[in-house]
Amino acid sequence: MVVNENKPQSRYKEVDLSRLKTFRIDDLERKVNREQFASPLNRDSKFEDFIRSLPDILKANELRMFAGIIADAVRSNHAIIVMFGGHVIKTGLATLLIDWFKRGRITALATHGAGCIHDTEIALFGRTSEDVAEGLADGSFGMSRDTADFINYVIANPKHEKLGYGEALGKALIENNVPYADLSLLASAYKAGIPLTAHVALGSDIIHQHPSCNGEAVGRASMRDFRIFAHEVGKLSKGGVVINLGSAVIMPEVFLKALSVARNLGSPAHGFTAANFDMNIHYRPMLNVLDRPTMTGGRKFNFVGHHEIMIPLLFAMVNEKINE
DSSP: OOOOOOOOOOSSOOOOGGGOOOOOGGGSOOSOOGGGSOOOOOTTOOHHHHHHHSOSSHHHHHHHHHHHHHHHHHHTTOOEEEEEOHHHHHTTOHHHHHHHHHTTOOSEEEEEHHHHHHHHHHHHHSOOOOOHHHHHHHTOTTOOHHHHHHHHHHHHOGGGTTSOHHHHHHHHHHHTTOTTGGGOHHHHHHHHTOOEEEEOOTTSSGGGGSTTOOHHHHHHHHHHHHHHHHHHHTTOOTTOEEEEESOSSHHHHHHHHHHHHHHHTTOOOOSOEEEEEESSOOHHIIIIIIIGGGTTSOEEEEEESOHHHHHHHHHHHHHHHHTO
16 A cells, blocks of 8 residues: 655645734733732631632622722711612521611612511511422412411501501511511611612512402502602712612612602712622613613622622621721
8 A cells, every 4th residue: 555645735824823923921911910819818817807818809809899889888978778689588688787777887778579578477487488389389389378467467557558568567567566576677677767668569479369468558558668769769879879689670670760760850869889789690680770870970880699698798898898
């Protein structure tokens, strides 16, 4: 067998890399340098050492920066509004929010129907969050009459006709001397005089399944809360902060409308800082909390991670910043 030693040439053209212009690294920018690296901790390290040990890179740097912005807002008495979803209650974080508004670090809170349900169950029974799949299989999902009757009767009570949804629930929890009121955002906010508004979508909550639900009363109370919330949003200005903790749909939509109302009525609600914390990236928080509201000025931050880790970390960092 004869081997042809003439290797075939490619039919295609190639670039000549020898013609490239190269540079010394000293003449080029780099986004990361050794001064930004994380620092190991030792057994005697304190929390402030942990904060300083975080790398000065990407989200660690942004979280540190955002904590500083909140601390500045607290020192300057600017509005700090916290919106939250039900998962924040289910991950045991109500106690941190309660501690914050007791220290004057939150000026208003807002949630939806699910947030109120989980908070009320904690206040009444010290436990919440059912197994949806298991309950759905036999039709027992959402059928807790204790929960539904308490909330529905409070909202439909004629003496609460002039109150918002969140205010009426907080008032009732206090007046009924429920066993775990100290763990309830609704009760604690009412006691502290901090508005906690509830923005309810009819048909979205388990208590709407029950015959005790009065849709007219729910609509009236939640509509009042929208007006209260729009008033609080109107207090946002340069230096103010709005935070969305885990509401993917309802609170971003409500916030956008409340902001439009506030600006229409002449509020200087521009230039504030908006932040979103959630376990996933969602369309509405990105557009309706971060992008659109800050188009006329302000800053925006988005943090992805589990609530039970990210929110305690943020709160501890803010506490440390304020105590500097």
